[in-house]
Amino acid sequence: MPKGQSSIKHRVRAVILLVSIVVLLITATLFVAYEVISFRAQLVQNLSTLAAVIADNIAAPLAFNSEETAEEILSALKAEPDIVAASVFDREGNVFAKYPLQSQTHLLPAQLENAGLRFTADALVVFQPVIKEKKSIGTLYLRASLQGLYGRFWRYGAIGGAVLIGSLAVAFVLSTLLQKRISDPILALTSAAQKVSQAGDYSVRAPKLTEDELGTLTDAVNRMLAETQANQSRLAEQARLLNLTFDAILVRDAHNRITYWNRGAEELYGFTQEEALGKVSHELLRTEFPDSLEQIEEKLHRDNRWLGESVQTRKDGGKIHVASRWTLDRDAQGKQASTLEINTDITERKAFQAGLERLVAERTAKLQETVTELEAFSYSVSHDMRAPLRAMQGYAKALLKDYEDKLDSQAAHYLERISRASNRLDSLIQDVLAYSRVAKGEITLHPVDLERLIQDILPNHPEFQPPQACLLMEKPLHLVLGHEACLTQCVTNLLGNAVKFVPSGVVPQIRVRTELLDGRVRVWFEDNGIGIDTLHHDRIFEIFGQVHPEKKYGGTGIGLAIVRKAVQRMGGEVGVESEIGQGSRFWFILNEAKT
Amino acid sequence: MTTKRALLLVEDNEDDVFLMQRALQEAAVINPLLVLEDGQQALDYLGGAGKYCDRTEYPLPAVVFLDLKLPYKSGHDVLKWIRQQKEFDPLVVVVLTSSNEPYDLSKSYALGANSYLVKPPTPEQLLDLAKAFKWYWLEYNRFEEA
Numbered sequence: 001m002p003k004g005q006s007s008i009k010h011r012v013r014a015v016i017l018l019v020s021i022v023v024l025l026i027t028a029t030l031f032v033a034y035e036v037i038s039f040r041a042q043l044v045q046n047l048s049t050l051a052a053v054i055a056d057n058i059a060a061p062l063a064f065n066s067e068e069t070a071e072e073i074l075s076a077l078k079a080e081p082d083i084v085a086a087s088v089f090d091r092e093g094n095v096f097a098k099y100p101l102q103s104q105t106h107l108l109p110a111q112l113e114n115a116g117l118r119f120t121a122d123a124l125v126v127f128q129p130v131i132k133e134k135k136s137i138g139t140l141y142l143r144a145s146l147q148g149l150y151g152r153f154w155r156y157g158a159i160g161g162a163v164l165i166g167s168l169a170v171a172f173v174l175s176t177l178l179q180k181r182i183s184d185p186i187l188a189l190t191s192a193a194q195k196v197s198q199a200g201d202y203s204v205r206a207p208k209l210t211e212d213e214l215g216t217l218t219d220a221v222n223r224m225l226a227e228t229q230a231n232q233s234r235l236a237e238q239a240r241l242l243n244l245t246f247d248a249i250l251v252r253d254a255h256n257r258i259t260y261w262n263r264g265a266e267e268l269y270g271f272t273q274e275e276a277l278g279k280v281s282h283e284l285l286r287t288e289f290p291d292s293l294e295q296i297e298e299k300l301h302r303d304n305r306w307l308g309e310s311v312q313t314r315k316d317g318g319k320i321h322v323a324s325r326w327t328l329d330r331d332a333q334g335k336q337a338s339t340l341e342i343n344t345d346i347t348e349r350k351a352f353q354a355g356l357e358r359l360v361a362e363r364t365a366k367l368q369e370t371v372t373e374l375e376a377f378s379y380s381v382s383h384d385m386r387a388p389l390r391a392m393q394g395y396a397k398a399l400l401k402d403y404e405d406k407l408d409s410q411a412a413h414y415l416e417r418i419s420r421a422s423n424r425l426d427s428l429i430q431d432v433l434a435y436s437r438v439a440k441g442e443i444t445l446h447p448v449d450l451e452r453l454i455q456d457i458l459p460n461h462p463e464f465q466p467p468q469a470c471l472l473m474e475k476p477l478h479l480v481l482g483h484e485a486c487l488t489q490c491v492t493n494l495l496g497n498a499v500k501f502v503p504s505g506v507v508p509q510i511r512v513r514t515e516l517l518d519g520r521v522r523v524w525f526e527d528n529g530i531g532i533d534t535l536h537h538d539r540i541f542e543i544f545g546q547v548h549p550e551k552k553y554g555g556t557g558i559g560l561a562i563v564r565k566a567v568q569r570m571g572g573e574v575g576v577e578s579e580i581g582q583g584s585r586f587w588f589i590l591n592e593a594k595t
Numbered sequence: 596m597t598t599k600r601a602l603l604l605v606e607d608n609e610d611d612v613f614l615m616q617r618a619l620q621e622a623a624v625i626n627p628l629l630v631l632e633d634g635q636q637a638l639d640y641l642g643g644a645g646k647y648c649d650r651t652e653y654p655l656p657a658v659v660f661l662d663l664k665l666p667y668k669s670g671h672d673v674l675k676w677i678r679q680q681k682e683f684d685p686l687v688v689v690v691l692t693s694s695n696e697p698y699d700l701s702k703s704y705a706l707g708a709n710s711y712l713v714k715p716p717t718p719e720q721l722l723d724l725a726k727a728f729k730w731y732w733l734e735y736n737r738f739e740e741a
Contacts, residue, residue: 379696383664386693390716391610397718398617419717426716433695441697
């Protein structure tokens with residue numbers, strides 16, 4: 001900008017010159033005025049003195065009416081070149097003598113005027129009374145030309161002008177030299193600023209030419225440039241890193257128009273930055289949102305963020321699945337300023353997932369088929385197996401009864417053993433069936449009154465009642481949330497164990513009580529049986545986890561497994577506290593049923 | 596008022612037939628016991644098809660003991676057919692099966708069974724059952740006269 005450059009230079013120079021001119025003019029004017037005033041004062045002084053002296057000298061000739069003497073005295077005025085005319089008036093006001101003799105009449109006053117000095121246009125005149133013996137005998141008139149004054153005035157003016165011109169010339173040269181000290185640093189700053197703004201090159205620094213405020217300003221500008229350069233390189237680094245990511249990163253304004261589009265977005269969608277900027281993102285990408293855009297935007301404005309999966313279309317028409325993360329950026333007023341959107345290509349993952357889901361579905365179907373077959377198999381096996389068992393028992397008993405007198409005691413004993421073995425196999429089958437019913441049957445939870453449930457069980461089980469056993473319920477028993485059939489099975493099995501595993505000759509005593517545990521109920525079944533070694537406490541709940549000899553106490557080894565499975569299905573836990581010879585305290589915990 | 600009318604046992608397992616006959620005999624049930632081995636036979640008999648049209652030789656029973664697992668037609672099929680026939684409304688159908696499955700039980704009642712008995716595992720229990728049956732169904736229960 002040469003115009004700007006010359007402008008600052010010229011302005012600085014003009015300021016300096018203007019100041020010089022004004023100062024010089026004021027100085028010269030004051031000087032000339034002073035000279036004129038002091039010259040005039042001197043002129044007045046001189047003329048007064050001269051007038052007094054001449055008036056004194058001329059008194060005698062005037063008194064004696066000696067015209068010649070008077071003119072002689074007046075002619076002495078030749079020594080005073082300024083005095084251009086003089087005259088003496090007598091008492092009557094007639095001219096008595098004059099100087100010079102051929103004096104032009106226009107230089108002399110037409111008539112006598114009052115005593116005193118006064119300036120006229122081109123002269124200083126004085127009327128001086130001529131005093132003789134304290135009486136005015138006439139008047140002296142002197143006229144001093146102001147030529148000298150004017151001449152001096154013009155001389156001073158010329159000198160002043162010359163000085164002014166000379167000074168201005170010097171000031172011009174000096175200002176040309178001095179303005180560089182001001183304008184050069186500014187011009188340097190300007191040129192640095194131009195380079196930054198035109199080339200965007202923040203590495204430019206302005207040279208520091210002075211140590212004054214401009215130097216400070218240059219330092220400050222350079223510091224700002226350094227900071228901007230650091231920020232810019234940081235930004236550039238961040239932008240470079242943003243471009244490194246595989247994710248598509250875009251920024252949208254409040255109208256969903258794209259304002260930023262990273263390299264990841266270019267690669268993912270195939271649209272270049274130029275093609276994408278300014279476009280409405282979901283129109284460009286033909287986005288299929290999981291919800292309506294209105295719902296998504298509502299959520300975005302509520303939570304400041306939205307996560308979801310969308311289907312989008314690439315430039316080449318290919319559909320891709322993306323995991324989308326939106327973050328709302330608000331301005332100082334809290335309004336939507338822009339939205340940052342990061343999209344990750346999950347097309348492969350989706351395909352893989354779909355494949356997996358298909359595989360899972362296929363396998364589940366196969367598994368279901370197998371389970372169904374197994375169920376049919378176990379159903380059929382258990383029922384078909386029970387029929388021959390019944391036959392074995394039936395025929396054994398029939399033999400015993402019908403051929404009682406033909407069988408010896410050994411044969412009768414063998415038949416008893418056949419009958420007992422088939423009996424046991426039947427119990428096993430029944431328990432296995434019960435276990436599978438509990439394990440896979442449908443479970444619905446309802447409030448169950450354990451007191452009533454136990455009362456209902458008792459009539460079918462004389463072995464739980466006196467005189468065979470003594471069952472004590474510590475009432476009230478709290479209501480539990482359970483499945484009636486499952487609970488019946490559990491309670492029957494636990495009571496069955498309590499009466500089964502007792503030392504011979506001891507009447508089983510069972511105490512049933514409940515304990516509230518913060519919204520849950522623990523149901524205790526405490527017996528006076530043989531107890532269980534703590535070593536076995538985990539094993540007894542497993543299928544066929546029986547720890548006591550079957551021959552001595554009977555049992556299939558499935559009862560507690562059924563209890564555990566049933567309690568688990570009802571959302572509870574089961575456990576035991578017991579030691580050998582100390583009886584057992586079985587418990588299960590279920591949710592409390594609120595009445 | 597004791598009925599003398601016939602009882603029909605539909606059971607394919609001859610051992611169970613033997614045990615049932617023996618239990619009823621021991622329980623002193625004197626009603627004639629007719630035995631059929633599969634579901635189709637039961638339908639033919641009750642429907643009077645073929646040789647079964649002669650009701651003097653093949654009388655309509657007062658009670659049917661019906662097994663569920665039967666050849667050709669299952670017990671449920673037979674039960675369903677019986678309850679579709681208006682004239683068999685008074686016929687008492689007692690399901691006698693080895694199944695204790697909730698599905699079999701609820702379906703039997705849904706199809707109109709009068710009673711559901713699980714075959715007891717021992718002859719002693721079967722005898723108890725036969726006695727209870729006789730006492731309730733044959734001595735106290737009132738039937739429409741055929």
